[in-house]
Amino acid sequence: xxxxxxxxxxxxxxxxxxxxxxxxxxxxxxxxxxxxxxxxxxxxxxxxxxxxxxxxxxxxxxxxxxxxxxxxxxxxxxxxxxxxxxxxxxxxxxxxxxxxxxxxxxxxxxxxxxxxxxxxxxxxxxxxxxxxxxxxxxxxxxxxxxxxxxxxxxxxxxxxxxxxxxxxxxxxxxxxxxxxxxxxxxxxxxxxxxxxxxxxxxxxxxxxxxxxxxxxxxxxxxxxxxxxxxxxxxxxxxxxxxxxxxxxxxxxxxxxxxxxxxxxxxxxxxxxxxxxxxxxxxxxxxxxxxxxxxxxxxxxxxxxxxxxxxxxxxxxxxxxxxxxxxxxxxxx
Amino acid sequence: xxxxxxxxxxxxxxxxxxxxxxxxxxxxxxxxxxxxxxxxxxxxxxxxxxxxxxxxxxxxxxxxxxxxxxxxxxxxxxxxxxxxxxxxxxxxxxxxxxxxxxxxxxxxxxxxxxxxxxxxxxxxxxxxxxxxxxxxxxxxxxxxxxxxxxxxxxxxxxxxxxxxxxxxxxxxxxxxxxxxxxxxxxxxxxxxxxxxxxxxxxxxxxxxxxxxxxxxxxxxxxxxxxxxxxxxxxxxxxxxxxxxxxxxxxxxxxxxxxxxxxxxxxxxxxxxxxxxxxxxxxxxxxxxxxxxxxxxxxxxxxxxxxxxxxxxxxxxxxxxxxxxxxxxxxxxxxxxxxxxxxxxxxxxxxxxxxxxxxxxxxxxxxxxxxxxxxxxxxxxxxxxxxxxxxxxxxxxxxxxxxxxxxxxxxxxxxxxxxxxxxxxxxxxxxxxxxxxxxxxxxxxxxxxxxxxxxxxxxxxxxxxxxxxxxxxxxxxxxxxxxxxxxxxxxxxxxxxxxxxxxxxxxxxxxxxxxxxxxxxxxxxxxxxxxxxxxxxxxxxxxxxxxxxxxxxxxxxxxxxxxxxxxxxxxxxxxxxxxxxxxxxxxxxxxxxxxxxxxxxxxxxxxxxxxxxxxxxxxxxxxxxxxxxxxxxxxxxxxxxxxxxxxxxxx
Numbered sequence: 018x019x020x021x022x023x024x025x026x027x028x029x030x031x032x033x034x035x036x037x038x039x040x041x042x043x044x045x046x047x048x049x050x051x052x053x054x055x056x057x058x059x060x061x062x063x064x065x066x067x068x069x070x071x072x073x074x075x076x077x078x079x080x081x082x083x084x085x086x087x088x089x090x091x092x093x094x095x096x097x098x099x100x101x102x103x104x105x106x107x108x109x110x111x112x113x114x115x116x117x118x119x120x121x122x123x124x125x126x127x128x129x130x131x132x133x134x135x136x137x138x139x140x141x142x143x144x145x146x147x148x149x150x151x152x153x154x155x156x157x158x159x160x161x162x163x164x165x166x167x168x169x170x171x172x173x174x175x176x177x178x179x180x181x182x183x184x185x186x187x188x189x190x191x192x193x194x195x196x197x198x199x200x201x202x203x204x205x206x207x208x209x210x211x212x213x214x215x216x217x218x219x220x221x222x223x224x225x226x227x228x229x230x231x232x233x234x235x236x237x238x239x240x241x242x243x244x245x246x247x248x249x250x251x252x253x254x255x256x257x258x259x260x261x262x263x264x265x266x267x268x269x270x271x272x273x274x275x276x277x278x279x280x281x282x283x284x285x286x287x288x289x290x291x292x293x294x295x296x297x298x299x300x301x302x303x304x305x306x307x308x309x310x311x312x313x314x315x316x317x318x319x320x321x322x323x324x325x326x327x328x329x330x331x332x333x334x335x336x337x338x339x340x341x342x343x344x345x346x347x348x349x
Numbered sequence: 350x351x352x353x354x355x356x357x358x359x360x361x362x363x364x365x366x367x368x369x370x371x372x373x374x375x376x377x378x379x380x381x382x383x384x385x386x387x388x389x390x391x392x393x394x395x396x397x398x399x400x401x402x403x404x405x406x407x408x409x410x411x412x413x414x415x416x417x418x419x420x421x422x423x424x425x426x427x428x429x430x431x432x433x434x435x436x437x438x439x440x441x442x443x444x445x446x447x448x449x450x451x452x453x454x455x456x457x458x459x460x461x462x463x464x465x466x467x468x469x470x471x472x473x474x475x476x477x478x479x480x481x482x483x484x485x486x487x488x489x490x491x492x493x494x495x496x497x498x499x500x501x502x503x504x505x506x507x508x509x510x511x512x513x514x515x516x517x518x519x520x521x522x523x524x525x526x527x528x529x530x531x532x533x534x535x536x537x538x539x540x541x542x543x544x545x546x547x548x549x550x551x552x553x554x555x556x557x558x559x560x561x562x563x564x565x566x567x568x569x570x571x572x573x574x575x576x577x578x579x580x581x582x583x584x585x586x587x588x589x590x591x592x593x594x595x596x597x598x599x600x601x602x603x604x605x606x607x608x609x610x611x612x613x614x615x616x617x618x619x620x621x622x623x624x625x626x627x628x629x630x631x632x633x634x635x636x637x638x639x640x641x642x643x644x645x646x647x648x649x650x651x652x653x654x655x656x657x658x659x660x661x662x663x664x665x666x667x668x669x670x671x672x673x674x675x676x677x678x679x680x681x682x683x684x685x686x687x688x689x690x691x692x693x694x695x696x697x698x699x700x701x702x703x704x705x706x707x708x709x710x711x712x713x714x715x716x717x718x719x720x721x722x723x724x725x726x727x728x729x730x731x732x733x734x735x736x737x738x739x740x741x742x743x744x745x746x747x748x749x750x751x752x753x754x755x756x757x758x759x760x761x762x763x764x765x766x767x768x769x770x771x772x773x774x775x776x777x778x779x780x781x782x783x784x785x786x787x788x789x790x791x792x793x794x795x796x797x798x799x800x801x802x803x804x805x806x807x808x809x810x811x812x813x814x815x816x817x818x819x820x821x822x823x824x825x826x827x828x829x830x831x832x833x834x835x836x837x838x839x840x841x842x843x844x845x846x847x848x849x850x851x852x853x854x855x856x857x858x859x860x861x862x863x864x865x866x867x868x869x870x871x872x873x874x875x876x877x878x879x880x881x882x883x884x885x886x887x888x889x890x891x892x893x894x895x896x897x898x899x900x901x902x903x904x905x906x907x908x909x910x911x912x913x914x915x916x917x918x919x920x921x922x923x924x925x926x927x928x929x930x931x932x933x934x935x936x937x938x939x940x941x942x943x944x945x946x947x948x949x950x951x952x953x954x955x956x957x958x959x960x961x962x963x964x965x966x967x968x969x970x971x972x973x974x975x976x977x978x979x980x981x982x983x984x985x986x987x988x989x990x991x992x993x994x995x996x997x998x999x
Contacts (some may be wrong), residue, residue, distance in 0.1 A: 055909050065454045072458055076465050081533045083429075086867050087477050088468040091484070093526040095461055097519030098488060100901070104908040105515065111909060144495035155496035190511065191491040192454050 277322030701747035708772030735823035
């Protein structure tokens with residue numbers, strides 16, 4: 018029985034989407050900012066609203082039956098309050114603008130936060146709610162104060178992630194009517210691959226260790242220094258050492274702790290594609306933690322050698338966008 | 350996000366529920382009121398400590414107990430009084446399990462129903478205002494169930510303010526619906542006899558104090574439309590039922606009393622005859638038809654009994670409207686047979702020992718019947734008070750009233766007077782009916798609150814004479830009507846309080862006239878003033894639908910109206926207008942086209958405009974793309990120039 022019901026429901030939904038162009042339009046991603054207006058706001062009574070309507074009817078019949086005019090007036094007043102609440106609720110949703118969507122760092126398989134910036138325009142909006150998948154939250158906006166609403170999202174896939182349809186709704190003020198609208202912002206959020214947990218140690222080659230010893234044996238003064246090139250940032254200039262030489266010297270990042278590590282996609286034979294990507298991601302992060310310069314060699318490009326947050330981001334981005342977005346198995 | 354009620358939300362709901370139940374305390378049994386208070390208060394206190402519904406093994410026995418209590422107290426659980434008692438109990442019990450938003454909403458919805466039912470018992474202006482205030486609490490309760498308020502922590506005052514704004518917005522529509530809703534001509538189910546409190550109309554027995562509910566019932570009893578002269582207010586006595594038997598507490602009549610009179614009423618020459626039509630209202634007992642003292646002909650479907658009251662003939666046709674004639678001086682009986690005389694002198698044994706003593710003294714001293722009647726009236730006038738809230742009487746109702754409480758209303762006076770007369774050897778009986786009324790331009794409206802009881806004493810040779818002992822106590826009762834003539838408490842009588850009370854009374858009577866007694870007749874009268882006559886229920890419903898549709902359209906306009914619908918800043922808008930103007934001139938708008946390409950097309954299509962458009966486009970590009978915050982003065986100047994631009998084709 019439930020399956021029959023579900024199939025009927027799906028068919029009704031499909032019919033509604035065919036017949037109501039607005040619904041279909043909302044299925045397509047749309048460019049930000051998205052403004053909720055009457056063309057895309059829907060209103061229906063809640064179950065409580067239906068019960069309340071039945072109650073009002075009983076009250077009206079009772080009051081008329083007893084010929085009791087104050088009771089009739091009371092019932093009329095309550096009915097009018099219910100009707101007014103519909104429009105008050107509509108005004109909470111109407112004119113709301115989804116201004117932008119941005120996300121913090123996101124890793125596949127882990128929950129991450131997507132911030133939706135809502136602009137309430139010149140109106141206080143209490144008790145708006147937002148549903149995205151199984152995630153629900155409620156928020157209030159003060160007039161002329163755009164603010165962020167955090168949505169917690171989780172996806173098993175690396176690469177570009179599209180939040181999809183988000184239901185913005187409210188049953189303000191009395192819970193008799195629900196006013197809702199679907200927004201499907203045209204934004205892509207980059208989801209980094211999930212780094213392999215308990216990955217094997219970094220691939221430290223023998224040369225590197227020799228290089229380190231060679232450096233240690235060399236003059237302390239020259240350790241990790243090289244000639245200035247115009248593209249070097251000024252903060253890297255070693256001023257004291259430069260005074261003693263005639264030319265400007267800069268600290269060589271790549272040599273700060275020995276030779277650059279080579280994180281090579283091709284060297285990880287025996288693992289499947291996703292496992293390779295996850296291991297490379299884990300290694301890149303480990304190298305970053307150890308402050309060791311590293312280069313990432315992928316089939317089509319090579320990044321680095323370098324060190325720093327920008328480099329790590331570039332590496333993770335390249336890994337995330339590797340072809341073949343297969344699902345990543347969870348570590349556990 | 351959890352929908353578990355926090356402490357504040359729960360207490361708002363509890364407050365609304367408690368206030369709702371409190372409005373019913375007046376007619377709930379004291380035990381039940383106490384039990385409800387003893388249910389709500391501990392629940393609020395314990396929930397402060399820890400959330401969680403009261404377990405079912407407390408709730409189920411309480412529910413069973415409530416059902417048993419109500420059915421034992423009232424005999425059943427249906428009808429107005431037991432029904433509301435049950436509803437109050439259920440509402441309080443609902444609070445025991447209210448833990449989530451859903452429960453709280455159900456409780457508040459049900460509270461509004463219970464709130465409405467309180468108006469079935471009291472309908473005064475002040476009480477209605479109190480009901481409105483509690484409705485505000487209920488709505489504020491619903492508002493505070495919303496998950497994300499504008500300000501944390503939630504405060505009661507803004508929610509109450511929002512609730513009153515909602516109520517205020519709703520008033521016009523509510524009034525329109527109130528005026529246009531078709532009223533039922535006959536109730537769908539019994540509103541009479543389903544419990545002791547409903548007393549729509551007089552009954553064929555009378556116990557002193559029984560009228561009180563009737564006297565506060567402002568629903569119309571009947572209307573009398575006079576053709577020709579109208580009687581004076583003081584002689585507006587509509588006799589309805591005559592009661593001749595007294596058992597010490599209650600006056601009753603016998604079935605045989607209704608047998609028709611064999612004599613024709615005698616009307617003395619030169620005495621006035623009133624010709625009028627009576628239209629009965631409401632759902633009262635229609636076995637007896639009110640008639641102005643004294644009817645001389647019986648209308649169709651009824652007969653004139655020996656006691657000179659109109660008794661409807663039993664049959665399927667219920668009399669609603671009848672024409673008849675009355676004359677204040679008509680006489681039916683001029684002789685009183687012995688058996689009847691004995692019955693009209695009978696007194697219940699064991700009652701009124703002191704009263705009998707007093708009557709015997711009067712008989713000895715005064716001798717003449719007329720002087721005894723005068724003495725009794727003088728007694729009432731000198732030391733008795735008229736009040737609609739008399740103190741309860743002891744077992745010997747006659748003596749306790751005459752020598753104890755000395756306060757009451759028409760029933761007490763009529764009853765005590767007839768007792769005294771009989772004790773003094775004068776045949777006497779109680780007549781109930783209506784006295785007074787409210788003159789509209791066309792008819793006299795008589796309400797249930799105009800119900801009255803008076804006495805008739807027998808005089809050999811003259812027949813029955815009407816004596817109204819209430820008039821001796823409170824002449825105002827005859828002039829103003831029952832409720833107005835109750836002086837209530839002493840402190841109300843003087844100074845500014847009296848002024849205030851008068852003002853309040855004006856408001857109250859306005860409320861009574863415009864709301865409480867707004868029936869289908871008034872509805873039609875009101876709508877006739879707007880040029881609509883002979884409206885059927887269908888017409889009313891149509892008018893109501895039109896008003897509803899108009900209101901909804903207005904409200905939708907309000908909801909959708911947005912002061913700040915703008916697309917972009919002034920510069921964008923001016924550019925948009927400029928492009929629209931070009932489009933009207935034949936250079937169509939292309940969404941993906943930048944200003945420079947547009948300029949190229951203008952050059953090609955209208956070379957004459959080229960010198961004019963070049964600086965405009967340059968300036969626009971400089972302002973729009975040259976700086977993140979364009980200088981307002983330059984923007985304003987460009988906006989003006991863009992507006993002034995006219996495309997020249999050659």
